[in-house]
Amino acid sequence: MMAPALLSAVLLLLLLPAASADSSDPTNFTIMVTNAVTDSANQTYSTYVVYRGILLGGMRRLQDSNSGFSFTYTENLNYGPFLESVNGLAGNSEERTYWELLVQKPNSTVIRPDVGIGCYIPSANDKIILNFNRY
Numbered sequence: 259m260m261a262p263a264l265l266s267a268v269l270l271l272l273l274l275p276a277a278s279a280d281s282s283d284p285t286n287f288t289i290m291v292t293n294a295v296t297d298s299a300n301q302t303y304s305t306y307v308v309y310r311g312i313l314l315g316g317m318r319r320l321q322d323s324n325s326g327f328s329f330t331y332t333e334n335l336n337y338g339p340f341l342e343s344v345n346g347l348a349g350n351s352e353e354r355t356y357w358e359l360l361v362q363k364p365n366s367t368v369i370r371p372d373v374g375i376g377c378y379i380p381s382a383n384d385k386i387i388l389n390f391n392r393y
């Protein structure tokens with residue numbers, strides 16, 4: 259029979275690698291900028307968030323790294339950050355254009371999240387699609 263202290267030490271050693279893989283590895287994903295209005299060329303960037311970090315954080319990190327990616331947002335009282343412009347191109351209510359948030363999952367399905375950039379939590383290998391579109 260194993261002594262309780264030894265048993266605890268063995269259990270801890272078995273559990274530690276799993277715990278650290280969860281919380282200390284960055285979650286890598288890409289951001290693709292597309293334009294359904296003018297059909298201009300797509301641009302793709304790579305960034306990351308910390309464990310369970312929000313998309314907005316990964317976008318800020320990318321902007322701060324001088325990758326050529328830039329964006330602005332406005333603050334909505336109820337829903338938080340509303341993505342206003344990407345790489346100098348802004349949505350416009352008169353022209354009924356906006357930046358749509360889509361996500362291509364690693365299995366290739368594309369979802370349209372029901373939250374914005376301040377609430378969406380990227381998963382590893384997501385392709386975040388910022389798509390200039392009409393409504």
Ligand code: B12
Pocket residue numbers: 334337338339340341342351356357358359360370371372373374375377393
């Ligand atoms: C119309 C609408 C839009 C229009 C708004 C433009 C316009 N001038 O009409 C457009 C098409 C741009 C839009 C876009 C999006 N929307 Co919308 N939208 C609505 C809807 C149907 C009505 C809003 C409204 O007119 N309210 C009445 C007016 C008087 O109140 P208001 O405060 O002035 O409304 C403003 C805000 O709602 C804001 N807004 C609209 N959507 C969103 C989303 C986010 C994240 C933010 C911060 C603000 C915001 O735009 C409105 C006009 O200025 C609501 C659902 C509902 N029935 O309420 C969803 C809703 C607000 N949208 C939602 C979402 C998720 C989005 C998108 C993220 C979808 C996507 N995946 O792309 C994008 C935003 C992306 C970005 N650029 O950040 C969610 C927000 C939930 C949440 N907790 O985040 C809602 C609740 C619908 C849902 N799925 O449940 N939306």
